[in-house]
Amino acid sequence: MSLKEICKPIKRDLEDYEQEFKRILKSNVFLIDKVIQYIIANKGKRLRPILVILTSRLHNGNGAVLEKRNLKAAAIMELLHTATLVHDDVVDGSNQRRGVPSVNSIWKNKVSVLMGDYLFSKALLAMLSLKSMRAYQIISETAERMAQGELLGVERRKDYWMEEEVYFRLIGDKTASLLAAACQLGAVSSSDDEEDIVAMKDFGENLGLAFQIRDDLLDILGKEKKTGKPLGNDIRDNKVTLPLIFALRQAKRGEARRIIRMMKRNAKRREIQEIVSFVEYHGGIDYAMKKANGYLELAEKSLERYPDTPYKDSLTKLVSFVTTRES
């Protein structure tokens, strides 16, 4: 099941969203426009706006045209996501993003830092027009979780014996928080029922945990052409992910230490292949997949309270898309 098929019921909404997104980003500074055009031309999966729209529709029923505030909510989430990507490229020193040169590698750190801030301010301004304190609360709390998660990630780089619990806190704050916020914003912009908002938080959070575990798996298993990123990137960067955490604890101490030494002195291409085999042999990949599936089951549970609609159907399909996707 492709993302395109999943999005069939909201095809029109997504087009309206694109317009809204572009409208929000109009600027009268030439440099800003140039960078924004580049970002729009190389847009990603749009997972976050898709989540906002599907969860808006889940609560809002069948209006022919999605209301402006739902489109705005979708744009806000994509703005926040894009802002963090642009900053992440500076943070990670990445040259590639979505298979093309990163903003950072074309315009350098200076412009990337400022563009991230600019996109963030645009998200705030769009929020303002939602006139919802609840939405504002969700966004501020999410912004804090994300920055905190990223900093915890920096602190725990090379922490090869990290507890699973820390790993889950890390990916929860860094990734799941934003997907949870997207689903909550869908609910907030269409419903006044606090139980809806809680259900959507759980849905998004669990989906997000599974999403990030899949991301970590793709770094090991994926096809470079599809992900647009060099494989074994996390291993090279000494980023500790679930499959590795599990494998290191399963292996004999001596073997684990040998693998860690390899990573510490910046593993070469051939060594990365060896580390991948090590993780696979000790069941790290199976374990991570099982964990991801557990979170997806929890996500599906949160949808039970809603009546059957094409939107609920799409959200259910999205859940299985997350663990089968190849990019």
Added chain:
Amino acid sequence: MSLKEICKPIKRDLEDYEQEFKRILKSNVFLIDKVIQYIIANKGKRLRPILVILTSRLHNGNGAVLEKRNLKAAAIMELLHTATLVHDDVVDGSNQRRGVPSVNSIWKNKVSVLMGDYLFSKALLAMLSLKSMRAYQIISETAERMAQGELLGVERRKDYWMEEEVYFRLIGDKTASLLAAACQLGAVSSSDDEEDIVAMKDFGENLGLAFQIRDDLLDILGKEKKTGKPLGNDIRDNKVTLPLIFALRQAKRGEARRIIRMMKRNAKRREIQEIVSFVEYHGGIDYAMKKANGYLELAEKSLERYPDTPYKDSLTKLVSFVTTRES
């Protein structure tokens, strides 16, 4: 008149503010705490919280203890300011800030970018507890102006023939906007009268323009020991400021071109001295001072509507402090 004397009527308020600022910044990530402690130990003039407190008091009268929301507003402004400083050090590649190593030079770009984002998210969370849509609007619009101004600055670096109008737009967005926001937040957190907010916007904006012109002058005239920054930094960075803009237009074309060539090939220490003399000879310094004084007169006008209080008196003194300060 020193800033300390100016702040006498709000000495107690400033102590309460310090507590609030520290309370907001508590975190459970070790790395975050370390960076924050460093920032707090090397705090600057606290001009923005001082402005919030004085303008709060200007509207709020004489309560023995300043209300919590006023202290929060003060902390929000300092958080925003600190966030932009931390990002600025990445943007400018500066190693020094306030006479000590910058966050960037100790913890590198990665941590600086993320810490800036973290501080920004903390400002948003503190905003949330103000429960004021008007305050939220001011902050979002200011965040956009600041990021836009910074990006315009990047675009116009080395634009030696920049019109004065562009220069004023630039420093208005980059610097004056935040001082205006501080004064507006003081009004918003103490008054419901929209005219107060407008008066405070004008006051802060004009004060901010004068403040930045003085900053640009200090780069040329200042004492390295007092400013904590190497002199002629702007010239070395090819940043075009008012004294230079004026001097280049006053000088004969040929001489101006020679100065520009010198800057383009990254002026050496001895050449920077020559450029400073050039600016002085052609009246760039006098002109900038006159302009700054013009804005200060406008700022004073905005205070006329208020009754005489120690707080109005301090704000008036602050106005002259801005053009006489040496750091």
